[in-house]
Amino acid sequence: MADKLHVSLVTPEKELFAGDVDQVIAPGSEGELGVLAGHAPLMTTLTEGTVTILNGDQKRMFQVIGGFADVNAEGITILAERAEEYIETVH
Numbered sequence: 001m002a003d004k005l006h007v008s009l010v011t012p013e014k015e016l017f018a019g020d021v022d023q024v025i026a027p028g029s030e031g032e033l034g035v036l037a038g039h040a041p042l043m044t045t046l047t048e049g050t051v052t053i054l055n056g057d058q059k060r061m062f063q064v065i066g067g068f069a070d071v072n073a074e075g076i077t078i079l080a081e082r083a084e085e086y087i088e089t090v091h
Contacts, residue, residue: 005037006075007053009062011083016062021055024076026069033069035076043070051078061086 004020024035027049051062066081
């Protein structure tokens, strides 16, 4: 699955998500960060915001407060101080 990105989203309490996906968008301290498979390695702090996980036509969103994102050859690991999944509603 070279075209997929492995992602792990964890808090001190539990792992909220783990799997192979198409893209992750995270609120990096230097701005919004989009990560695809094969992304260059990096580590950044996270600000308060939304982590969006995209896989095909599926989208999962997590509100995060602080933490770190580590991108390496194996994928991306997001270590959030606090995170909660939410469902986007249409009005």
